[in-house]
Every structure is written in structure tokens, then in C-alpha cells.
Amino acid sequence: MITMEIKLIGLEGIPLVKSGDDISQIIGDAVKAQDYDLKDGDIILIAETLISKAEGNIIDLNDITPSERAIEVAEICKKDPKLVEAILQNSNEVVEIGPNFIITETRHGFVCANSAIDESNVDDGLATPVPENPDKSAREIREFLEAQFGKKLAVIITDTQGRAFRVGAIGTAIGCSGINPLWVRIGEKDLYGRELETTEIATADELASAASLIMGQANEGLPAVIVSGFPAFDHLRDENSDIKPLLRPKEFDVFRK
Template sequence: MISIWAPDGVGEIRRGDDLLDHLLAAPSGVELVDGDVVCVTSKVVSKAEGRVEVGDRDEAIVRETRRLVARRGPLSIVVNRLGLTIAAAGVDASNVEPGRVLLLPEDPDATARTLRAGLADRAAVNVAVLVTDTAGRAWREGQTDLAIGAAGLRVLDDHAGRVDHYGNALAVTAPAVADELAGAAELAAGKLGRRPFVVIRGRGDLVLSPGDHGPGAAALLRPEGADLFGLGSREAVATALRQDADAQRVFGTPVDAAALCDLLTDLTGADVRLAEGDVAVVSADPRAYWVAEVAAYAHGWVVAERDPSRIRLRPATP
């Protein structure tokens, strides 16, 4: 059985506050036991760290952004400085005074480790700690909470090598249990209830041994180029047309030569052939070369040689 509860009566968090003082002194009481998972909203972590700024939200978003993923009107999805793909870089203008913005914590995994160690010292318990934040999802309406910081928790429950009830081997199933717990915690905390701490009991099997903080929530981030949706549909087209070498890694590793040959033949109608590991495109139509270059770029290939009668393509990375 899993139990989830959020202590009531937690006061306003301000810069320099000790979050554990607020948690352990909550008027409704908190009795922690080994194996509990303590979830803390990123908002109160940011407030305690002094990540509240006076200024323009758009300017803060630019500073917190590492790479644009997609933009639709005023909405931007970006990879922020923490490596999170998130709307507006995680910069929030709610739950703060007008004219101020709230940035995400400086290092959520480090904060989770500090809080976990503090609870071990002050409450003599071995618990896991999650720092949670709200995010949208591709293909789905609405938002849910996920883990942006973690300590003492097995954040992925890898099922590779296990067998289901029908005898089928599981290869890629790996529930993101840290995110599942964060979403469950939000059900108890709510958005407007001023309950920034949530305790989840019943999944002690996911809690690591004392002193073992685990890989943190950073382990849930896909490497650049490994995500099939590293750019929005419009942005992918514009990036391919620009053929910026620094952005090519977002499209992932190069496809094999045979697959590229099939693609370019279909797109250009040109004579496309393998040439000593490279791909040669021969056509009397100059437009075929332009199409081939753009398509090749998006599939991890670049022009190695060009003359009036053909272009020769090679993988961007060996």
C-alpha cells in the first residue's frame, strides 16, 4: 500500500530559510520513517536559495536558455541551463510578488542530497528526497509534476532482462519512477494549497542505502541527439535549411549510407550511388543538389566534395 500526505500550515519560505525547519516543524506534524520519499517543490527551494529576481521575465528566460527547441507565438520550449526541456526555461512569475520572477534552483540534485543528509542527521531516518517541478508533455494536454532533483532514489526501474507473464522478454521498459512519484505528490500538494512538502510511504524498495545518493534526476535527461524530438517541426526545417554545423548533433547520429541513398533517390530522382563509403549524387538538375544537401544534413551527412556534375557526401562524424 502507498500512502501520500502533504503537511498543512507551512509558512512562507524566504531567502536563507532552512527548509528542514519548515518541514519538521509543520503544524500538522511530520513523522518520517526509513524508506519514505520526501518531495519538495522547486518553488520553495528557489525561494530559500534566493532565486527570486526583480526584472523582466523574457530577459530571464533568455539568460536561463541553452537552446531553443520550439516556439509558437509567445510560448517557447527550450533546453535550459540544467538540461531540462521545458517551457520558458522554467522561469515562473506566479507565487511571487508582482514585478519579480522565480528561477529554478541552482542545482536541484545537490539540493536533494543536502536535504537527505540533513534528514538523516536531524530525524535519524534513511529517506529519499525529490525536488519537483511542473512541466507539460509532448502529445498530451495539461501538465504534471516531474523530478528535477533526486537523492537516495532509484530514479529508473529498469525492467531489461525481466520476463512478463507470457514469457516475453522485456528490453526497453524502464518506468521513470522518480517522475511517477513526483506526479503522485502533486495530487496531495495541489497548486494553491501552500503545501510544498509531500511524504510518500510504501515504496521503500526504491530508496537506496544510507550514503548512496544515486545518480540523481540528471540521469533522466536524454543526451543531445538521442531524443527523437530535439526540435519542433518548424524549427527542424529552418535548422536544416541553415545547415549550421554546431546544430547538426540535435538530429542524432548519421543514418547508414544505404538508407541515405534510398531517401535521396526518392526526394531528388537523381542518380544516387555508394562511392567507397561515401554517397554520390549525380543529376542534371541543380535543384536536386540543394535538396540532397539539406536532407543529408538532417540525417547526419555533409558535403565532402562538389563539382558541376555531382556532389559527394560523407558522415558528419566518423
């Protein structure tokens, strides 16, 4: 009998990050301090807040003057008008307004709540939007770590997002490098020999959700997780990958008109 296992290793000792910090070096130092031996095929998942802070991508809500539109929307969703203004400024489109959320399409093309602006794990009055270019950030970190450790690696930037028709938030991939985020299994056979016709697996999202169990959402202090032993790494290896394959084209989005 063949035993398959995937290991999740939380990287400890990562400090509170500030603007200008070198995330690549911080991750590399944490790996060494933990005395972990990186292996070919390891995937490093990093919380987007860490990236935004280091890149200085921080919103000071005290500096924002709400527009009339933001004040109107804030009345509906019962949010701070300054936060609503930040949400609107970081969106391409407002999809729907709910009782305590605003579903938007971000400038990156992600459809999510509140333009994925996060007020957790930052000082009062501050908020972190999605990093400017999560794919670029992932690529730079991967290339640094591969050069430092001499291993074939992948890096995925994660965010915590809700899901349509489901309660609760999960880890979601918003940037990646070194691995195709989508595993197209069309043409393979199932257990009964039937050919798969539509099966596509959002692998990067599944990995992000697994890592989120270790990262936590409160004061765990583990914003980076290594996934080791993912069996499809070699099959999905792609040094030119980005997150775009996971974004559903709007013409196929039957819930938006």
C-alpha cells in the same frame, strides 16, 4: 491476498519562505508539528519554488532590460519582453517558439517551456527560475533529515511542466537524492514469461506526479508531500543519485536536429 498501498501525506504549516530560510529545518519542524513518524523508505517531495525562494534565486523582472532578440521573440509568443529576456538568459538553447510559450533547454539540461521560469506563488514582478543545483539541494535536505530522524529517506525536488503532444501539466522531478530516479527493468519477465528488452520507468517523475495531486497548483499551500510505502525504495536506494539518468541524451532526441 497481499494488499499494497502507497500513502501521500501533505505537510501542513509550512510558512511563506523568504531568502535565507533553512528549508531542511522547516521541513523537519513541519514533520514534528504534524506528529508524523517518519519511516525508513519515506520519500519527501518538495516544490522547486520553495527551494528557489530560500536560496534567494529570484528574478526581479523590473531590473531586466530586454535585448533585441527578446523583443522579437516576445512579438511571436505574446509575452512580456522582460520575461522573455529572463527565459533566454536561463537557457542553453531555444528549441521552438509557440503562440504563448518558448520551448528551451535550461542550463541544467531540462527541455521544457519557458526555461521553467515560474511567476506563480511569488510577488508581482518577480519570478523563480529552476534552483541552481536541485540535486545538491535535495542531498543537503535528505542528509539533514536522516540525521535528525534516524531514518533512510529520499528527497525529490519537483516542478510542474507540460509534455510534448499532451495537454496539461504534471509534476516532474528536477532533482533527487537517496533514490535512483530511473528504474531499469530490462531483463525482468512479464506476466507471460517474456523478457523485457527496453522497459525503463521514470520513477522519480511518477512520484512527483503523485505528489502534485496533493500539492496542487493554486492556493493549496502544501509545497511538500511525503510518499510512504513505495515498494521499490530498497531496490532503488542510492545515496549518490542525481537526476541525470532521466535526461535523454541529445543524440537520441529525434525531434531536435
